[in-house]
Amino acid sequence: MPSKVTALPVKRPFGETTRPDAWWVQPIAVGLGFLIFIVYSTWAAFQGQFYASDNLLSPFYSPELWFPAGEPSTHALFGEQPGWWPSILPYSPAFLILWAPVSFRLTCYYYRGAYYKAYWPGPPSCSVGTPGTGYMGERKFPLILQNIHRYTLPFALLLLVFLSLDAWHALWFEAAGGGEELGVSVGTVVLTLNVTLLGLYTMGCHSLRHLVGGMIDKLARRPVQRTAYNCVSWCNKRHMRFAWFSLFWVGFSDVYVRLCAMGIWTDLRIF
Numbered sequence: 001m002p003s004k005v006t007a008l009p010v011k012r013p014f015g016e017t018t019r020p021d022a023w024w025v026q027p028i029a030v031g032l033g034f035l036i037f038i039v040y041s042t043w044a045a046f047q048g049q050f051y052a053s054d055n056l057l058s059p060f061y062s063p064e065l066w067f068p069a070g071e072p073s074t075h076a077l078f079g080e081q082p083g084w085w086p087s088i089l090p091y092s093p094a095f096l097i098l099w100a101p102v103s104f105r106l107t108c109y110y111y112r113g114a115y116y117k118a119y120w121p122g123p124p125s126c127s128v129g130t131p132g133t134g135y136m137g138e139r140k141f142p143l144i145l146q147n148i149h150r151y152t153l154p155f156a157l158l159l160l161v162f163l164s165l166d167a168w169h170a171l172w173f174e175a176a177g178g179g180e181e182l183g184v185s186v187g188t189v190v191l192t193l194n195v196t197l198l199g200l201y202t203m204g205c206h207s208l209r210h211l212v213g214g215m216i217d218k219l220a221r222r223p224v225q226r227t228a229y230n231c232v233s234w235c236n237k238r239h240m241r242f243a244w245f246s247l248f249w250v251g252f253s254d255v256y257v258r259l260c261a262m263g264i265w266t267d268l269r270i271f
Contacts, residue, residue, distance in 0.1 A: 012129030014121070023125040031118035033244070037251055041098075044254050048092030053260035055170050056187045056267065059194055060254045063162040064093045075169075100155035105247070107149035109206045110239050150207040160202060163195040173269070187256065187267040194253040197246040204235030204242055 017023065044051075044060055048068050051058040057075045067073035068091055069081045081091050105111055116122060123130040138146050170188040175181040202208070213229025235242065259265040 014129045014131035016129040017127050027118045027124045030114050045094035050258045050261040056257045057166050058254040058257040059250050061093045062166050065096050104152040104156040107146045110243050153207050156202050160199050167192040167195050184270045185267045190253050190256050194249050197249050200235050201242040201246040204239040209236050
């Protein structure tokens with residue numbers, strides 16, 4: 001019986017496709033979105049100032065371990081800038097903690113696919129020609145470093161604890177007669193929404209989903225683990241949405257606190 005002859009797929013030149021839609025819009029928008037956030041967050045981290053305003057602390061600087069020399073901060077956990085910091089390098093509290101959220105997002109499964117298409121078009125979109133050899137996998141250096149994602153998860157979860165404490169501290173204001181009083185301001189809402197979105201993004205992590213439920217075959221016999229798995233799965237289905245919402249809002253949160261600290265905006269009390 002004669003065998004059926006199947007033609008090999010033809011390699012398209014870069015950008016060639018039969019798709020009638022504007023496929024290039026998404027990778028360009030993703031690339032610009034990442035670029036804007038990277039430029040702003042790098043600039044904000046190097047500032048080392050205007051990151052706290054009364055009871056508000058920028059998420060880029062949370063937790064603040066040591067405050068810069070000569071600039072006391074009530075948010076710092078351990079006091080003034082450590083003596084072991086090299087004098088030839090500029091000091092910013094953000095330098096000590098940003099590695100955790102950056103490494104978590106940089107190696108995120110969704111973000112990998114997004115920025116691979118935007119900056120390393122292999123391919124830039126489905127059924128579109130790929131330049132050169134295209135995507136070659138994550139089994140060799142440097143892309144094999146993407147596998148540290150599962151190890152960055154504990155740090156991302158720990159950051160949620162500190163950001164939750166920041167939202168709690170944002171509920172307390174200096175009272176007219178001394179002491180503190182409970183209240184809500186626009187800044188309180190901003191920081192609370194920030195940790196909520198970051199929590200939904202982090203809880204949708206593929207590594208967390210595997211950790212809470214993917215290590216056994218029958219979840220039906222583990223009701224607590226099954227409930228946790230279903231909750232993470234709900235977030236996981238919306239991982240892309242929460243990834244972008246949280247990325248935008250964490251940047252906006254820093255902008256809000258920074259402008260309040262500079263006296264450009266006033267953190268209005270709601271009650």
